[in-house]
Amino acid sequence: MKFSGWPDPGELVVGRIDEIEDFGVFVDLLEYEDKRGLCHISEVASGWIKNVRDHVNVDQRVVAKVLDVDESSQQIDLSLKDVNDHQRKEKIQEWKNEQKADKWMAIAFSEDMDDEQYAAIANELLANFGSMYDGFEQAAIHGTEALEETDLSEEEVEAIVQTARENVSVPYVNVTGYVDLECPTGEGVDVIREALQAAEGNGEVPEEIQLEVTYVGSPEYRIEVQAPDYKTAEAHLEESAERARSVVEQHGGTGLYHRERNEDDE
Missing domain, CATH: 1.10.150 (DNA polymerase; domain 1)
Incomplete structure (x- = not known):
């Protein structure tokens, strides 16, 4: 896609060196239709420039900063030296x-x-x-x-x-947390099982989220979440632990969420 309008002063643009003159270089703007800018020799690189061709080549792809735009004269002034790596x-x-x-x-x-x-x-x-x-x-x-x-x-x-x-290759991040679940009642095993099912979302976790709960060592369970970004991953991690904690506490047990693995389980 190429824009039909004009770039704004201060904008960074991608271009191709079209022509090199002693006073500067002409740059075709690859993001804009039929737009060409001029980078004066003083804006090509920092310091004194003896020969422009020592710094740029024809057909070279560059990123330039738009210094000024004069639509009436069809002129776009550019700078190469004002763009850092x-x-x-x-x-x-x-x-x-x-x-x-x-x-x-x-x-x-x-x-x-x-x-x-x-x-x-x-x-x-x-x-x-x-x-x-x-x-x-x-x-x-x-x-x-x-x-x-x-x-x-x-x-x-x-x-x-x-x-x-x-x-589209979607970027994902992974976060891990731990929850200690204890229920000393006679139905403790069933309660823990119910809590783990709740932690995994009972089939209601959004499809873009991958969530897995695994046993580490009594009473500790690991919760691993894969999500498109850290904010979302952290939110689902905490919600998972809270669902598990809520179930065991409803049955007289205890639940404790923490981010680091207990040293006793190493």
């Missing part, structure tokens, strides 16, 4: 992600989709998620629920979710 890597990755999302759009809606439909769907994803890539990623993780707040049709939502789940 971290910003450069982050921007290139963002650009690559949007290229992936562009391909996923073609898979979801065919390469023959018209520009108007593409723009409408892309703008919905941009407005709700900040980027098309993030929209597809959230669809892969949360399914149709992720797109409930958009104005996309049911058919468009289903197409995005199906394509996302077949093509």
Whole structure:
């Protein structure tokens, strides 16, 4: 996807060195339709520059900072030296992600989709998620629920979710905690079994969450959670322990949640 408008001053853009002159370099902006910027020799690199060609090459991909935009004169002033290594890597990755999302759009809606439909769907994803890539990623993780707040049709939502789940590699994190469960009553074994079933969610854990409870050594049980992000993983970890604790305490037992394994069980 290429934007039809103009970049904003201060924005980082991905470009390709198109032409090198003694006074600077011309850069084709790869994210914008028919847009070209100029990076003056003083903005190519820090310090005194004897020869611009010692610093850049034709066809080189670069990340530049937009210094100024003059639409009336069709001029975009750029800086290469104002972009640090971290910003450069982050921007290139963002650009690559949007290229992936562009391909996923073609898979979801065919390469023959018209520009108007593409723009409408892309703008919905941009407005709700900040980027098309993030929209597809959230669809892969949360399914149709992720797109409930958009104005996309049911058919468009289903197409995005199906394509996302077949093509998006979702990042996951793992967290681990422990819960001590004790129930000294005559039904203690059954109560513990019920508590463990509750800890595992009784089949009601969201499909994007993987949760497993395993025995460590009496009275300790390990809870492992895999989720798309740490905040979600931690929340499900604590909820799992709380469900188990609630069951045993209802039957006169005790439950204690902790993050570190007891040394006595080593």
